[in-house]
């Protein structure tokens with residue numbers, strides 16, 4: 026089977042198929058999880074908002090997957106209490122009714138929206154709790170603004186707070202890598218092939234597929250005839266079909282959404298361990314989420330037609346998010362100077378030709394079969410990080426049926442790599458990390474950081490690394506040897522792969538130019554970069570950090 030696209034959906038399909046004893050070749054024109062998967066709000070959520078659009082099946086499916094992920098991927102997915110502030114009791118009834126009846130059309134979006142009142146929020150949360158049926162999470166509660174133990178939102182603007190539980194995945198990039206590790210383990214177990222080729226492109230010649238290394242060589246590195254192709258290239262689905270020269274109607278209508286990351290100590294302290302789900306002046310939902318020692322604020326919803334890889338947060342989006350945060354927590358005095366970085370992703374939503382407002386377009390995922398290809402070809406449309414596993418289960422069943430193979434199993438009960446033998450509580454996690462620090466000789470802070478990236482796999486990885494060079498990437502707590510390990514075991518090939526999607530240093534303020542240089546040297550040692558290319562690579566990557574994320578590294 027050929028899978029195009031190593032985002033969360035492609036990886037989830039690979040995991041599902043490998044479990045079903047199908048050989049998989051997964052090809053991506055860039056890196057694993059380098060598309061939309063890296064630029065989401067990082068929530069594993071039922072989608073409270075979808076209730077308003079009568080997407081009851083989607084809410085139920087998402088909440089079931091949320092419960093599953095909390096249990097099977099505890100190293101990455103954690104419960105998160107969200108607060109929704111309301112200014113009045115009754116507001117927003119008419120608007121929500123109109124959305125529920127499917128009358129919330131494009132023209133309605135241009136009229137000022139009445140904010141949703143506390144009563145409406147409580148009705149939504151009551152339904153949400155009923156759908157979730159998750160005994161591990163507390164039910165929703167209601168509070169007066171100012172009540173001790175709640176977030177101190179502006180009392181001049183808000184009177185009530187409703188609290189409920191959802192979940193957060195700090196690094197969807199690492200969740201995607203864990204899925205690929207699972208696929209690799211299943212393929213070893215069943216003695217079948219499993220290849221991941223990043224920075225490769227694919228050409229279709231009749232029923233043959235040729236895969237080329239994008240970094241050089243006019244000869245294909247691989248030629249084979251797949252039983253079927255799954256096009257899981259997200260916002261690039263139409264472009265991929267065009268490049269394969271396969272006729273298709275337009276499937277995707279990209280909607281971009283931006284986030285800001287701030288290390289503002291006042292804002293971080295105001296949130297504590299909880300999150301805020303607020304309404305912007307135009308009625309759009311905006312999240313303010315704790316992310317380690319930072320706060321993630323997003324998102325926006327803007328139709329987008331250009332290359333998704335080029336999407337960047339605009340000045341207007343940045344101002345909009347700062348203003349929205351300032352309305353709720355004015356005491357934090359958030360300004361542009363507080364913004365550590367921004368990022369922008371393109372939602373691979375179904376094409377509606379502008380008939381629907383971005384917020385009203387379904388977030389449900391499904392599979393489209395293309396009839397114009399000599400090989401069975403399926404494209405994954407839409408979906409969410411939350412439902413990637415269930416969508417992959419559905420995809421595998423459909424594709425296996427199309428090629429006359431039985432479904433032998435599914436991943437409903439499969440623990441994600443790094444979640445095996447997971448300690449029962451945070452206190453236990455700390456105890457295990459302390460033991461690991463003693464046995465491996467790494468500092469507790471180092472062990473805890475590696476644990477965030479690898480979960481229980483840290484035990485073996487740190488034991489392996491403890492025998493060698495213990496130097497850290499300058500100013501950070503991560504050992505250089507971990508970067509080497511990630512190049513060997515996790516398909517990392519560039520500075521960006523290491524910084525943005527393996528070591529997650531993009532979000533660490535301690536990363537400096539000197540650390541970047543050390544990583545470039547590690548790439549040289551591993552043969553992924555030539556020494557004469559280092560200076561140009563460093564310059565280009567610092568430029569990317571500045572232009573793409575608004576982050577400037579200090580030397």
Ligand SMILES: Cc1cc2nc3c(=O)[nH]c(=O)nc-3n(C[C@H](O)[C@H](O)[C@H](O)COP(=O)(O)OP(=O)(O)OC[C@H]3O[C@@H](n4cnc5c(N)ncnc54)[C@H](O)[C@@H]3O)c2cc1C
Pocket residue numbers: 029030031032033034035052053054055056057058059060061062063064065066067068069070226227257258259260261264265268280281282283324325370371372373405407408409410411412
């Ligand atoms: C602003 C925003 C907020 C979001 N928030 C959430 C959230 O909180 N929770 C949630 O569950 N979901 C959220 N989502 C949705 C979720 O992020 C996406 O639905 C999901 O990441 C899509 O994954 P994907 O694998 O389909 O696409 P991608 O992650 O984009 O992966 C597609 C891959 O295909 C590759 N590719 C492109 N062209 C080719 C080709 N020709 N051949 C091979 N490979 C190719 C790309 O390089 C890329 O790696 C959010 C999305 C956005 C934009």
